[in-house]
Amino acid sequence: MESNLYSKIAEHVRDQIRHGLFDAGDKLPSVRTLAKQQQVSIATVNSAYTLLESRGLIESRPKSGYYVLRTTEDKLKQPTQIRSLPKPRPANISQLIMQVQRDAAARNGLTMSSAIPNLDFPIVGLMKKTFTRIARQRGYLGNGYDSPEGLPAFRQQIARRAIDAGVYVSPDEIITTAGCQNAMALCLQVLTKPGDIVAVESPAYYGLLQLIQAYGLRAMEIPSNPQTGMSLEALKLALHEWPVKAVMTVGTFSNPMGTLMPDEHKRELVALLERHDVALVEDDIYGELQFGEVRPKAIKAYDTGGRVLLCSSLSKTVDPQLRLGWVMPGRYLDQITHQKFVNSIASPTLPQLVMTEILSMGAFDKHLRLARETYRQRFERLTELVNEHFPPETRMSKPQGGLVAWLELPKIVDATALYHKAHDHGILFAPGEMFSVSGHYRNCLRLSYAQGWSREREQAIALLGHWVSELARSPSHSAA
Ligand SMILES: Cc1ncc(COP(=O)(O)O)c(C=O)c1O
Structure with a gap:
């Protein structure tokens, strides 16, 4: 399928950028050259470059060609898998879950703790209209x-x-x-x-x-x-x-x-x-x-x-x-x-x-296409920010869909203590201990990347990374 082909070419170029073949500011191969290299049509390469441009990865300069805007080198390893033998346990989930849920419901600001979709998509307006009409008419x-x-x-x-x-x-x-x-x-x-x-x-x-x-x-x-x-x-x-x-x-x-x-x-x-x-x-x-x-x-x-x-x-x-x-x-x-x-x-x-x-x-499928692409881009940006601001020992999952990613921080970092500190600064995430009944994942956290993306959100992620780096350096820490 043609649409598959151009996204494949776009992924190929993106991987080359990610693996360091091109740095920020570098000129990419011309449309004609890439079409020849990949044995595809000029239109396909044009579509691939337009896609990468819409994702903010490259830019076109008039009469000159396409240039890399930013690199996306990903050094992050995947999280580790727990090793304990399966054993049944009474589920004794802490009050923390209710607290995190209430904190998220109470504020509209930088909530990265809830796995909720972006609520600014046009489908929300369509729903409002449809609710009103059906409530009146039926x-x-x-x-x-x-x-x-x-x-x-x-x-x-x-x-x-x-x-x-x-x-x-x-x-x-x-x-x-x-x-x-x-x-x-x-x-x-x-x-x-x-x-x-x-x-x-x-x-x-x-x-x-x-x-x-x-x-x-x-x-x-x-x-x-x-x-x-x-x-x-x-x-x-x-x-x-x-x-x-x-x-x-x-x-x-x-x-x-x-x-x-x-x-x-x-x-x-x-x-x-x-x-x-x-x-x-x-x-x-x-x-x-x-x-x-x-x-x-x-x-x-x-x-x-x-x-x-x-x-x-x-x-x-x-x-x-x-x-x-x-x-x-x-x-x-x-x-x-x-x-x-x-x-x-x-x-x-x-x-x-x-x-x-x-x-x-058809509006629903159109909505899904928009949502998928939006979340993909937001996850990519999150990956870049974690690469940039978190200590190198950090590991991160690589979702191929959905709304959330999982970070494994250096062992010394207590993500629940960090939650309370971040909360006082108006930043919310989900601490790892919520996701187990046996005390695993105290050094992990879940970030939701789906909701409205902004400069403030990027700064919050950078600040989290900064705190984690500080905690990782201190021999024994208290996040208070
Ligand atoms: C995996 C999973 N299942 C179920 C739910 C809850 O879904 P609902 O709002 O439809 O009850 C969530 C919400 O975060 C979820 O992440």
């Missing part, structure tokens, strides 16, 4: 409860979109929920009883750990590789040794590392769980936010036995305010439907009506 009020399953037309839109993830389900096999968190809660209510063991990737999204705690379950942390996700070797061991009731993972652009589990891994994971007859709760909330061209397959795409319960929502692609999620529960459809009914009777109809209309328009 008789959605005065109709009593919606069905427990949710609005059929909305579920049809979700079923259509799932095809891109390799998942073929009928709208009748989808239940709407109050966001993805609620979907996962329903799954755990159906799959487990207090005391049961649930295996989760480590580091894990703290919302999963909170659910495990709330239902009196035990969490078994399975080490996660920053490039391939949950270690299947460690999971095999855990399944062999312990009566694991369910496995939970964010297979596509995990939170906090942004890891994309390779297809082969996804397939193997399903086969492994089939052999052990264990259910998988798949959180696919970031699945449509890839930086590349192709939406990755969901783990559920490999599920033939109905053991994968796919949970997702519109919180990351559009707005968490909607509280509009869903679950594709496979063989647990009846139990999940009943559980939803018991928990909340039905979902509100208005957001479903609004989003049915928006999802059926």
